[in-house]
Amino acid sequence: MNRNWVDKEEWCPADGFRLEAEAMDTVVNDKNTLVVAGPGAGKTELLAQRACFLLETNTCRYPKKILAISFKKDAADNLRERVELRCGKELSLRFESKTYDAFAKEIVDRFKNSLDESYRPLNNYKIAETKDIKRAFEIAGLNFGENQTEFNRVGNILSANILPLSTDCIAEIFICTWNILLKGSRNDNFESSLTFEMISRLAEYLIRTNRYIKKAIEMTYSHVFLDEFQDTTSIQYDLVKTCFFQTGTIITAVGDSKQRIMLWAGARKSIFSDFQNDFLSQKRTLMMNHRSAPRLVEIQKAMYNSLNEDIIDLKTNEKWNQEDGEAYLRLFEDYIKEADVLSEEIDSLISTGIKINEICIIVKQMVDVYSQEIIDKLAQHNIKARNEAVYQDLLKEDVIKILVSLFRLASKDGMPDDWDYIYDILCELDGIDESCNPQIIKDFIRKVELMINDTKKKLNITYEEQFSDLVDYTIKYISYEKFASKFQQYKSRDYFDNLVEQFKRLVWIEYDETKDWIKAIDNFEGKNSIPIMTIHKSKGLEYDTIFFVGLEDSAFWNFKNQPDEDRCTFFVALSRAKRRIDFTFSSNRPTQFSSIQKHDCINEFYELFKDTGIVKKIEY
Numbered sequence: 001m002n003r004n005w006v007d008k009e010e011w012c013p014a015d016g017f018r019l020e021a022e023a024m025d026t027v028v029n030d031k032n033t034l035v036v037a038g039p040g041a042g043k044t045e046l047l048a049q050r051a052c053f054l055l056e057t058n059t060c061r062y063p064k065k066i067l068a069i070s071f072k073k074d075a076a077d078n079l080r081e082r083v084e085l086r087c088g089k090e091l092s093l094r095f096e097s098k099t100y101d102a103f104a105k106e107i108v109d110r111f112k113n114s115l116d117e118s119y120r121p122l123n124n125y126k127i128a129e130t131k132d133i134k135r136a137f138e139i140a141g142l143n144f145g146e147n148q149t150e151f152n153r154v155g156n157i158l159s160a161n162i163l164p165l166s167t168d169c170i171a172e173i174f175i176c177t178w179n180i181l182l183k184g185s186r187n188d189n190f191e192s193s194l195t196f197e198m199i200s201r202l203a204e205y206l207i208r209t210n211r212y213i214k215k216a217i218e219m220t221y222s223h224v225f226l227d228e229f230q231d232t233t234s235i236q237y238d239l240v241k242t243c244f245f246q247t248g249t250i251i252t253a254v255g256d257s258k259q260r261i262m263l264w265a266g267a268r269k270s271i272f273s274d275f276q277n278d279f280l281s282q283k284r285t286l287m288m289n290h291r292s293a294p295r296l297v298e299i300q301k302a303m304y305n306s307l308n309e310d311i312i313d314l315k316t317n318e319k320w321n322q323e324d325g326e327a328y329l330r331l332f333e334d335y336i337k338e339a340d341v342l343s344e345e346i347d348s349l350i351s352t353g354i355k356i357n358e359i360c361i362i363v364k365q366m367v368d369v370y371s372q373e374i375i376d377k378l379a380q381h382n383i384k385a386r387n388e389a390v391y392q393d394l395l396k397e398d399v400i401k402i403l404v405s406l407f408r409l410a411s412k413d414g415m416p417d418d419w420d421y422i423y424d425i426l427c428e429l430d431g432i433d434e435s436c437n438p439q440i441i442k443d444f445i446r447k448v449e450l451m452i453n454d455t456k457k458k459l460n461i462t463y464e465e466q467f468s469d470l471v472d473y474t475i476k477y478i479s480y481e482k483f484a485s486k487f488q489q490y491k492s493r494d495y496f497d498n499l500v501e502q503f504k505r506l507v508w509i510e511y512d513e514t515k516d517w518i519k520a521i522d523n524f525e526g527k528n529s530i531p532i533m534t535i536h537k538s539k540g541l542e543y544d545t546i547f548f549v550g551l552e553d554s555a556f557w558n559f560k561n562q563p564d565e566d567r568c569t570f571f572v573a574l575s576r577a578k579r580r581i582d583f584t585f586s587s588n589r590p591t592q593f594s595s596i597q598k599h600d601c602i603n604e605f606y607e608l609f610k611d612t613g614i615v616k617k618i619e620y
């Protein structure tokens with residue numbers, strides 16, 4: 001590659017970002033590093049800047065690549081987009097950002113023929129759903145009936161061991177179930193179905209037993225990033241360790257033990273020390289909180305003790321004044337009054353210029369129970385709020401992003417970002433690149449323009465069925481097969497069709513209401529509504545103002561059994577706010593447990609508020 005690489009000594013962070021000393025050292029050094037830092041410290045930004053450094057200075061030597069592994073697709077996409085923004089499209093082609101699941105699946109799909117026959121998945125295996133796992137156990141001779149708790153307990157054992165399985169370490173029934181899932185059972189009309197945990201175990205086994213594949217991975221990736229490292233499970237860590245232990249690949253892991261909220265899903269408690277010992281990594285601690293205003297950071301700091309963390313002298317970003325940051329605890333007799341007050345507060349925030357999607361309503365769980373009344377009251381103020389559960393994952397899907405951009409282009413002229421995106425992605429799907437004959441590229445652009453113009457003409461419609469046909473037309477134009485060959489997850493036609501159906505239904509609802517395609521698409525994307533979500537879904541996100549609804553015992557119903565995890569969960573919610581956070585309590589709220597609410601079990605949060613002297617208590 002002919003390129004002028006930047007001198008290492010001359011490199012400075014992209015886009016004018018200033019990094020604290022420990023962050024800068026992590027960006028430029030070439031040692032295995034564990035970065036431990038609190039919320040808003042800029043862990044994700046640090047990874048993006050490190051990618052720029054490695055690529056721009058050719059420290060990640062061409063043609064080697066950087067592999068970034070995240071838990072969720074949106075986190076992986078965000079990081080990829082940030083790197084592209086910081087160091088441009090060309091260099092970021094050597095930055096691969098994917099989820100653990102995708103990484104493991106790609107290894108298995110590519111190299112499965114090297115597995116011995118007994119562990120070789122069938123070519124057409126599908127991703128197992130809960131019902132498939134239950135059914136496989138049933139065929140093996142274990143029926144759970146309605147006992148979900150027992151199924152969860154037993155199900156967790158299925159992939160707890162590395163392969164090959166033997167009766168010395170695991171009961172026969174699990175080996176039998178593995179085999180049924182792996183190979184299917186023709187007699188029982190059961191298709192081969194693998195869980196991602198099984199796929200990860202297979203990938204690990206493959207690499208452990210085939211040094212050529214291990215070498216190929218090492219040769220491909222000179223650097224690896226591990227995001228949200230505190231939530232890594234043992235299965236994921238085993239895979240990472242087998243791939244990169246005692247290789248030349250350098251790992252940068254970033255995480256925060258105070259945000260460890262996935263223990264229930266198998267996060268490995270000892271992950272930080274295991275990594276430090278196994279990879280002889282150095283540890284770096286960051287002292288900044290770039291996100292939150294100083295007074296909110298004071299409240300976060302007050303929690304360090306109960307989170308078993310040493311109190312550190314956190315610094316805030318210089319954009320804030322020391323007196324910035326507001327926090328309220330609002331106590332209500334009932335949830336109707338709560339909804340009245342919150343809708344008025346939100347209305348007044350918007351009237352002061354805060355953007356609607358800079359406000360977020362967070363609940364511990366069961367979004368509808370805690371927020372329906374507020375949604376109704378907000379509607380009376382002409383403010384939309386919606387449960388993001390349906391939308392959050394849907395909007396991150398590639399097929400949905402493509403449809404959104406196509407329909408926006410068809411609805412309005414001059415949308416350069418959408419055009420760039422559609423052009424790039426359709427080129428990729430069609431195998432067109434700059435090496436193609438210019439006439440082919442010209443014809444291709446013309447074809448895309450015609451399709452968009454055609455869609456534009458057909459947008460004058462009255463019935464849902466017509467819209468459905470139009471969406472089908474665009475999918476047909478691109479062709480399902482191209483989607484399926486580019487995006488692993490769309491190999492399942494049912495999965496793909498289901499996404500498209502959701503797009504049709506949800507966009508049509510918005511169009512039916514607004515009779516304006518641009519508004520309909522914007523609404524579908526959530527640009528004009530307040531997002532409502534659980535704490536778990538809010539991880540990694542940030543908003544100007546957070547309304548945490550229902551700081552009550554029944555929301556934290558398992559606090560007695562898992563106080564540490566629930567404290568971390570509470571801390572995640574607390575640390576999403578940039579400038580303001582409001583907590584509410586309502587003595588009366590019909591939940592699945594009771595309508596009388598208390599805060600005896602979680603009273604330590606109330607004590608914490610009192611001790612800081614920052615949280616203003618208001619009784620209604």
Ligand SMILES: Nc1ncnc2c1ncn2[C@@H]1O[C@H](COP(=O)(O)OP(=O)(O)OP(=O)(O)O)[C@@H](O)[C@H]1O
Pocket residue numbers: 017018019020037038039040041042043044045046256259290291317539540541542575
């Ligand atoms: N060096 C910096 N200077 C100014 N702003 C920064 C810097 N690093 C990050 N930020 C900003 O601070 C906010 C938090 O950054 P980021 O999301 O990277 O933090 P994080 O440590 O990953 O947070 P969390 O663990 O809470 O999800 C973002 O708005 C980001 O743009």
